[in-house]
Amino acid sequence: MQVLIIDNYDSFVFNIKQVVEKLGHSARLIENDRLVDADLRSADRVIVSPGPGNPLNEKDRGLTDRILRIGESKVLGICFGHQLLGMMLGCKIRIANQIRHGEIDRIRHGSSPLYLGVPETFEAVRYHSLVIEANDRIIVDASSLTDGSIMGFHTPDMMVYGIQYH
Template sequence: MLLLIDNYDSFTYNLFQYLSELGADVHVVRNDKATVGELAEMGPERLVVSPGPSHPRNAGISIDAIKHFSGKIPVLGVCLGHQAIGEAFGGIVDHAGELKHGKTSMIEHDGKGVFEGLPNPFEAVRYHSLAVQPDAVPPGFEVSARSAESGVIMGMRHPEMPIEGVQFHPESILTRPGKDLLRNFLEMEN
């Protein structure tokens, strides 16, 4: 079972649909409707933390769930979920230096992990004003993708644990290789 934490965002069910179409058994839980202990009792095999409004510190159980499940099962954070991974591991999330709501950007990536086999660069939709700060990436994490235009961090991963975050929206129809990115996540080994 794949556990999808819903941070009260309309894109959550786009993620649900794509992941379900790719064969995942997806269970959605709102970020304030369960404890981490209750999530653990569900026995998820993967965790996805959805986009959402505000700062990741205001995303209910998202940060605590990331801390609990990291190193145990594969974890993917999308937009706010990506920022929550940053916060969970000691990174700093602050203003991105640019406001991107419903805007597309070219994403340059390292071709590894969730980016394996994807075009480089590719166009992706962004909806955010916050970002993991380039001088405060969580210790032990590596930047896996950036905006070609501005260099804003668009992806990061832990090199030893199956933890990936993407700032853009792979579940948007305008992010053409988004479904392939999600497929790559579903194929990640623990």
């Protein structure tokens, strides 16, 4: 499987690439401001990495908003990628009630295929100042047991997934 990883200029992208390759898949990194439609069409799956900034800022998101327009691959957004995909699906982005940078939190998930084999509650690291608010275009998969923030979602067609934590 060919996995395209969109680099939002965050070093965590290399951890993601390593995990993808360890799972036996081919991984290709491309910076968010160098993305072209052919990159998206050639990928079986796309991962939108964490990164600094605000998804509402066009410069921070680069050319990543092409992802949903092309719409041929399943997409996973992590942290900034989660926020960006949520925004592209019409979710509001707001400052979190409790800003979490490098803090471990307890997360609870539902029955999404993304969490197959994962205990219903688990610990994850949160590193973000912004959160998304749900709308009718997403199904909330996971939330924080501490503050109720959305920690995971997918679209009804199961083509787009987002996770806020690392």
